[in-house]
Amino acid sequence: MAERTAKLSVDGNEIDLPVLSPSEGYDAIDIGVLIKEGYVTYDPGFMSTASCESTITYIDGDEGILLHRGYPIEQLAEQSNYLELTYLLLYGKLPDQTEFEEYKSRIRQETFVDERLVALCSSLPRDAHPMGVVCSLVGAMSAIYHNEVDITDAVCRDQVSIRLIAQIPICAAIAYRHSIGKPMLPANPDLDYAEHFLHLMFSEAEDSPVNPVLAKAMDRIFLLHADHEQNASTSTVRLAGSTDANPYASIAAGIAALWGPSHGGANEAVLAMLNDIGSLDKIGGYVAKAKNPDDPFRIMGFGHRVYKNYDPRATVMQQTCDEVLNELGIESDPILQMARALEKIALEDEYFVERRLYPNVDFYSGIILKAMGIPVELFTVIFVTGRTSGWIAQWCELVSEAYKIGRPRQMYTGSCNRDYVPIEAR
Numbered sequence: 557m558a559e560r561t562a563k564l565s566v567d568g569n570e571i572d573l574p575v576l577s578p579s580e581g582y583d584a585i586d587i588g589v590l591i592k593e594g595y596v597t598y599d600p601g602f603m604s605t606a607s608c609e610s611t612i613t614y615i616d617g618d619e620g621i622l623l624h625r626g627y628p629i630e631q632l633a634e635q636s637n638y639l640e641l642t643y644l645l646l647y648g649k650l651p652d653q654t655e656f657e658e659y660k661s662r663i664r665q666e667t668f669v670d671e672r673l674v675a676l677c678s679s680l681p682r683d684a685h686p687m688g689v690v691c692s693l694v695g696a697m698s699a700i701y702h703n704e705v706d707i708t709d710a711v712c713r714d715q716v717s718i719r720l721i722a723q724i725p726i727c728a729a730i731a732y733r734h735s736i737g738k739p740m741l742p743a744n745p746d747l748d749y750a751e752h753f754l755h756l757m758f759s760e761a762e763d764s765p766v767n768p769v770l771a772k773a774m775d776r777i778f779l780l781h782a783d784h785e786q787n788a789s790t791s792t793v794r795l796a797g798s799t800d801a802n803p804y805a806s807i808a809a810g811i812a813a814l815w816g817p818s819h820g821g822a823n824e825a826v827l828a829m830l831n832d833i834g835s836l837d838k839i840g841g842y843v844a845k846a847k848n849p850d851d852p853f854r855i856m857g858f859g860h861r862v863y864k865n866y867d868p869r870a871t872v873m874q875q876t877c878d879e880v881l882n883e884l885g886i887e888s889d890p891i892l893q894m895a896r897a898l899e900k901i902a903l904e905d906e907y908f909v910e911r912r913l914y915p916n917v918d919f920y921s922g923i924i925l926k927a928m929g930i931p932v933e934l935f936t937v938i939f940v941t942g943r944t945s946g947w948i949a950q951w952c953e954l955v956s957e958a959y960k961i962g963r964p965r966q967m968y969t970g971s972c973n974r975d976y977v978p979i980e981a982r
């Protein structure tokens with residue numbers, strides 16, 4: 557019996573529910589016994605539901621805090637790098653130098669262009685959205701590697717994790733180069749992770765140099781997207797994983813969930829919205845549209861289910877954005893000016909203030925990626941590239957301990973039991 561219990565009283569029937577204390581965050585009421593009493597809980601959109609126990613990432617949405625394995629995102633962004641963070645997410649600790657060198661060497665071993673993925677991609681339409689293509693390529697990895705996956709084996713799970721982290725930027729590059737009709741460059745595992753990504757994506761030739769400012773910014777973008785506890789895509793990966801599904805297929809399911817504009821697709825939607833607004837004088841009209849309860853339009857890149865304060869990733873992203881714009885000398889870009897004006901108006905508007913709607917990570921990532929010259933349709937693919945480490949760390953956490961298949965209940969509101977009427981009699 558837990559030390560503390562909550563009492564639920566329904567029609568005079570008192571039910572004791574254990575109250576669990578996490579290391580950080582809200583206490584959790586364990587409602588597992590309710591089904592035996594003939595009740596389910598009803599929480600569409602999981603507004604108040606913790607779906608699992610996890611030691612990886614913690615968010616305090618009121619205070620605007622994000623911790624990975626206890627380390628604040630601001631410190632990681634300032635002092636660490638994306639690959640070190642992937643190690644931290646996977647293994648729960650920061651590596652020492654030897655461990656990190658060994659880890660990077662394992663990533664390098666899995667850094668190669670798989671011609672089967674290139675061939676598969678070439679059969680897809682040129683104008684396919686790169687998110688659909690990357691989802692297909694990772695789905696194809698489930699077919700390629702299925703026979704060697706044993707999810708009960710820790711060594712195998714580790715191998716899957718390393719391979720996915722190494723291969724995901726390559727899948728992104730295969731998708732992009734196919735879309736612009738350019739052949740893949742060979743992999744160069746000696747380059748840093750983010751540098752290699754930019755090289756495979758955008759270099760004209762094998763020996764073309766990558767701008768170090770852009771490589772540093774890209775590394776930070778990957779780092780800021782690496783994990784974000786039980787968001788829609790991570791929950792999708794866990795739900796698929798809970799059926800003992802192939803891990804590559806579970807990650808492909810996460811990619812599908814991330815694509816939507818309410819989630820990772822928001823970075824692309826921010827740019828589409830800014831293009832649609834078109835000029836500074838039209839911003840007021842769009843803000844009014846967003847505030848109109850009868851209009852479904854929302855300011856993309858604003859608001860968050862958990863953050864009711866500044867998204868700490870957005871704060872770091874904003875700084876990176878300033879650095880990149882400064883470095884590239886493109887502060888006068890009209891789209892960027894519009895983004896800044898929109899941000900200012902929304903932050904001062906009572907509607908946004910009352911609802912605690914702040915710019916989220918996607919607002920600034922859209923702007924910074926645009927400034928870096930990245931094609932808009934690749935924005936969410938970049939989110940995928942960073943988030944794959946978080947997904948696979950969450951999947952490893954799930955399957956390395958006892959777990960149940962994820963199977964929510966429902967509140968049925970359809971017709972009650974009725975008799976079938978033959979078609980001639982209807």
Ligand code: CMC
Binds near residue numbers: 820
């Ligand atoms: N613009 C205008 N109004 C908004 C916005 C927005 N972007 N976001 C929320 N609201 C309003 C909403 O209409 C509602 O108003 P009311 O109380 O009068 O009905 C109130 O704020 C609460 O909104 P909600 O829909 O109940 O909040 P939610 O937690 O279900 O949705 C969200 C969160 C992120 C889906 C939503 O804020 C949104 O659609 N934002 C725009 C898309 C976006 O930027 N998504 C990226 C999220 S961050 C990156 C990631 O994790 O993927």
